[in-house]
Structure formats: structure tokens, C-alpha cells
Amino acid sequence: MSIHIAKMVVNSFRKMTSKISLSIREKEVLTLLSEGNSYDAIAEKLFISKNTIKFHLKNIYIKLQVNSNIEAIQKANKENLL
Secondary structure, three states: OOHHHHHHHHHHHHHHHHOOOOOHHHHHHHHHHHOOOOHHHHHHHHOOOHHHHHHHHHHHHHHHOOOOHHHHHHHHHHOOOO
């Protein structure tokens, strides 16, 4: 791979990661999860169902391009989203 192409690839990844944004509710869910709350506890605190929590987490995983709660929390902290 040439240097020019490598720079283009790196720049495109930077642009993709800088556009990550979570909704207010997604941030609330992730914050409560990072504090050690269970899905049931989060649902109770936010007055929503456990299935809604799972729906929000699925969207968070997609936006952050992660596969677990721990990865989501780490990436959100790294990207200053929480």
C-alpha cells in the first residue's frame, strides 16, 4: 500500500470515529450500565422496559462498533461520549 493510500485510509477512519454521537437516552443507559446497574435496575430507574434497554444497547453497539457492554463503556469513555 502506498503512503498516499495509507493516509487516505487513516483519515477516513478518523472522520468516521469523530462523527459518533449517542442520543441522550443512550447516554443515560450507558452511564447507568457503567455504574454497575443491571438491565432490570436501569429499566426501573428510567421507567422503560428491559427490552427497550436491550434495543438501546444494540444501537449503541452499532454506533460504537463494539460487541459487548465493557467495550461500549470503554469506547464511550475514550471518545468522551459519557
